[in-house]
Amino acid sequence: MAEALGNTQSRAAVPVLIGMYTDDTVKDDVCGALGTLTHHQWCDGSGSVAETPARWRAWWRVHASALKLYGTGRCVPLGVLAPLEQ
Numbered sequence: 001m002a003e004a005l006g007n008t009q010s011r012a013a014v015p016v017l018i019g020m021y022t023d024d025t026v027k028d029d030v031c032g033a034l035g036t037l038t039h040h041q042w043c044d045g046s047g048s049v050a051e052t053p054a055r056w057r058a059w060w061r062v063h064a065s066a067l068k069l070y071g072t073g074r075c076v077p078l079g080v081l082a083p084l085e086q
Helices: 002-006 013-020 027-038 051-063
Strands: none
Touching: 002 013, 002 027, 013 027, 013 051
16 A cells, blocks of 8 residues: 555645554655655654654645645665655
8 A cells, every 4th residue: 555655646645644654564664655755764763653654744835835846757776765854
């Protein structure tokens, strides 16, 4: 499901994916899907599982309206994703 949401190019998918991050069975898929959508590195290993989604939600609230979203056809390699910064 996370991979499919990552391919939607939909702003509505981002908060859903962030909410899914707390499930250990899909965390890696969520990170990949968010990277596909935003071309930002969402999972850098910092913060706890509880803190990370809250930090992402705050970042998304600030950037959601202006951020360009992508699909798999225009995606950069994971090593080229921009850091999740202000």
